[in-house]
Amino acid sequence: MKSFTYQRAQSIQEATQKLMQARTEVIAGGTNLLDRMKVFLDEPDQLIDISRLSFNQIQPTSQGGLRIGALVRNTQLADDATVRQNYPLLSRAILSGASQQIRNVATIGGNILQRTRCPYYYDTGFACNKRKPGSGCPAATGLNRMNAILGASDQCVAVHPSDMCVALAALDAIVEIEGAKGKRQIPFTDLHRLPGNQPQFDTVLQPGELITAVILPPMSAAKSGVYLKLRDRSSYAFALVSVAAIVEISQNKIKTARLALGGVAHKPWRATAAEQFLIGKSVDDDTLQQAATLALQGAKPLAYNGFKVEMTKRAIRRAIGISANGGGLA
Amino acid sequence: MDDRKKNRFKTSRRFFLGQAVTAAGTAIAAPKLLDSLSPTSTDQANAAMLSSQSEVGKVPITLKVNGQTRALTLEPRVTLLDALRETLGLTGSKKGCDHGQCGSCTVLVNGDRIYSCLTLAIMQEGNEITTIEGLAKGDTLHPVQTAFIENDGFQCGYCTPGQICASVALLDELKRGCASAITPNLSQTPKLSTVSSAEIRERLSGNLCRCSAYNGIVSAVQQSAGQSPPSPIATIVTSEELA
């Protein structure tokens, strides 16, 4: 870790202004940033600690949803009574990530903006376009078991590692952003981007912008939402693939469907074509199979991750099936 | 790279190191390579410069550890774990990975368990930090510590302080009604008296143990939760019994 100066931000404005300066980064929980700094992926000269700022509350919105401050800790959100009741898949997604120790410290903003765990990115001994644009992507032709099958480019095959974000994508969340130039809101699914030929950018955030909150719209169907995570060991491991599914059943037919995938792309992946297809169908093997196939349409497996295509399809079928039955533990 | 260089020059310590100085103040010869690049005078001024150099970038940090207030002077980049181990001599918190991947550095901050390797000491100012050294009351062990001994919840002992801190926090989380990823019903969280071993195992999965004293650790938690855990002792079947 390179040496840096450390300051506690007194206000968001101060933080966003400081963030405009070169080689400056904000630290919230620090569980991802410090991890990266220790292996020289990030070498800021200046760290702005935002963890003591006050946007750390979960508040009901006037529409009946929730506004979650970006500094709310992962544990706090997972254990929030309203979240457990109204958005249980969000609790489960968070709780299936990392460990209690990390979740106690990790913030919502930090979780969203954590960077990929691609082993080629994480070791400066390798070339990596995300770390050093133009240097190459050895993962694309290397050991890419954990890498992307959807939306990747020849410049980058990294996946976004967050579990929580997969649930947020399915929940139609909105992100509240504040920068030196003011505030804006964007749909959560527009926050992260695909790598294209600029894999160094994970999101559409502009220099100096901070995430201040995530807004969950009211969604009665979310009570039956499901989060299913498949991984190499039973706990404390990143997803091979994961699925957040919310289907609403009315008169034995699917009325609304929301489906998001994790572990498969550079961003939490919303499977809209499959959602569209599901509407109006009854929940049977055939429907699930076709929806899963649609969701994985265009998948481009790499040398070592071909299994993810089938595994994701299975996970989709399972998760939708459980959600259609009222939800619960997957 | 260039930025870094610039920055380093800015910090204005382009004096030289033909000497290194121990805290006791004795000047010692630096290795050859450095000698060839620098003057090798051994004067006191040079030595004084060096000891002031060692303060460059350090800031005062106050930590509350195990009920005591400790004033330190550290670089902001020092993690809580390194501050505990290397500066405060509290080596009970272990470093197994330094990257939040093993749990052996687990400490309690305001009662919550965290990995002390993934937080900066300076970020923890004002918080109540409890380490393994702060759990026992004098000679009386914390009940979780006793339960670890009785249930053979360790072998080499390296992960143990982290496991114990995690277990202490876990019991408290259960009391507070915290959920886990496998809690069947999120609005009905498990009680201490009935929490399942599967729940305990999920909740302690952030603490690796390569010796794999996992069974004993679960038993220790069960005992601490007021349950009657299975015995850690092997069954012995003698030849007479077999006959």
Place this chain on the structure above:
Amino acid sequence: MVSSLNRDLNRKDGRAKVTGSANYSAEHPVKDPAYAYLITSTIAKGNIRSIDTKAAEKAIGVLAVYTHENTPQAAKPTNNWAASKIYESRLPLSDSQIHYAGQIIGVVVADTFERARDAAHLVKVTYQTETPNVVLNQSTFRTAPPNFGEEMAFKIGDVKAGFAQAKTTIEATYTTEMELHAPMEPHAIIAEWNGDNAVTIYEHSQWVALSQRTYAELLKIPPANVRIISPFIGGGFGSKAFPWSHAVLCAIVARQVKRPVKLVVSRRQMTANVGHRSETEQTVKLGLNADRKLCAVEHFAKTATSPVENFVEPCVIITPVMYASPNLKIDQEITTLNVGVPTFMRAPGESPGMWALESAIDELAWASGMDPIELRSQNQTTLHQRKNLPFSAKFFTDCLTTGARQFGWSDRPNKVRNIDRNGTLSGWGMAAATFPGYRGQASAKVRLLPNGTVHVMTAGNDMGTGAYTVVAQTAAEKFGISIDQVRVELGDSFFPDGGIAGGSQMTATLTPAVANACDEVLKVAQAKSLNEAIAALQRSGKDFFEAVGSAAPGAETKQYAFNSWGAHFCEVAIDEAIGRLQIKRWLSVMNIGRVMNAKTAASQVRGGVIMGIGQALMEECLLDPKTGLPVIYDLATYHYPVQADIPRIEVTFVGEPDLNFNPMGVRGVGEIGITGVAPAIANAIYHATGKRLRSLPITPDKLLS
């Protein structure tokens, strides 16, 4: 007389470990330590063209930067296991050659850890890169050299003729990936010199006395001037027996900077620098005749070693020890890859060897319609077929029958793909376990104090095996006192050589020496009992009586072969649609001679089983085929089991003390637990799914229907 043996006493070192007061290598308080941080190679093969240390040297707090260009060399050690032993024959920084990714190419010493790490990153290296080879099946192989003087190749009868008689024959190839020891305590050392001629080394060492001799040779100082202090070891599993290059380097640079130097190998650096178990590819062919006897057995293995050391993972040697066959042939080949040094890792050879053999036996059981327990019990051998000696106190059959009874094996459906109550596939599997009974030579000192305290001191040590406890128990039993009256000090080279904590032999080696030392101290006191001795001591006005006792194996090794035996039984539940596996039940029945402590011994077995579960389901270290750099390099990428993976593991011991082996009747228990675990699981997976998986680890993708 109070018998403290064969009981379940709590660990003697428990309090130190649960309070955080046990000091591991990097934790010994020394005055004003400097911190060393390794610089490691980012290529896997080639040469260092230039190494620019200027920026590092100028960094704040840096005391010195050492590379191959300016580091005083260590003396070449004898490296013969007697006078000295190092893991990696090539001495650190001996030239500019790079043999594997992550190889140590320099070290920075600074006044703080943070500054040392930062400065190490400032060192700029240019390389002349050559194409590395890290892929086993793209290599050329040669006959494996002997391991411990034992040839890999061995033959009985004529296997070709044997297979001609077979009614059922199976042949299959099994593979395992590179595995890491990954102890929780990273490798670490503090070297503190007193002048140029005497050094204290605070370093975990599974063999303190040999470590002392080794550093003496490397540093060209008398052994008496080297003190090794290793009271606690945070896990070793074979990777903390001898000095590694980083430690040699630390001792050298500490002499140069004239300050205690602390060096902790980072978790990533551990991937290349502190050993691993080689990947293996093994082919087993078995023939069963009409009498349900093995008429031919063949086992062939390929493993890899490093350019800087010749180490064979001796996979095949266990086969003639397990099963009798008039026609048997084993052989092994190795190749050299650009990898760090492979070395002893829990049950070296037996662990992968039993994976192949016990999977093959299960395949044969299904192919021949025989129950796997019966097949094993009918084909076990009473003779060690290579040594031609009978086994001593072998109770393998009892392991099988007791296990079958306790597990309820007779309820196992005799067909594959059975659905359990939860709608998942349920499978039961079993496999045998074995590990040789090793015993070495050891000494211990016993000191009697006037207040009746018995103080046992030896350089032998406790990696978590329970040595503190069984040593105390031995003295307590000898004198008929409580273990609270016994004080044990371990892991200090000032004490008599306590042998190696490796090969599962510490208890068998050390406790007879402790027992003898107790006798010796009575002789010094000219007393028949402890009370008489205490009275004599009080009369004498001396501070203490003390004596050293030793013990070593004798002629019994010419009369008997010694092995521990066991059997594992498990039940798995598999959700085939999504590739999710859960181990539901586990039972291990072990025959290890006398059980000194049924609590700590059970933990040793459980530890072995769980490491075996890791090997079976998740552990693999993979190297990028192009660059040779690892892509699995820390505890987030190298998965080993967490709590959630592990069911309750029931442990049962059967058999009797092996009094032919040593006066205590104990054999080892540290390694046998891992043997047979992976095949028990794969066999259960076959029972559940009908799918025979022959490549470890069995990750979810392989389980997907």
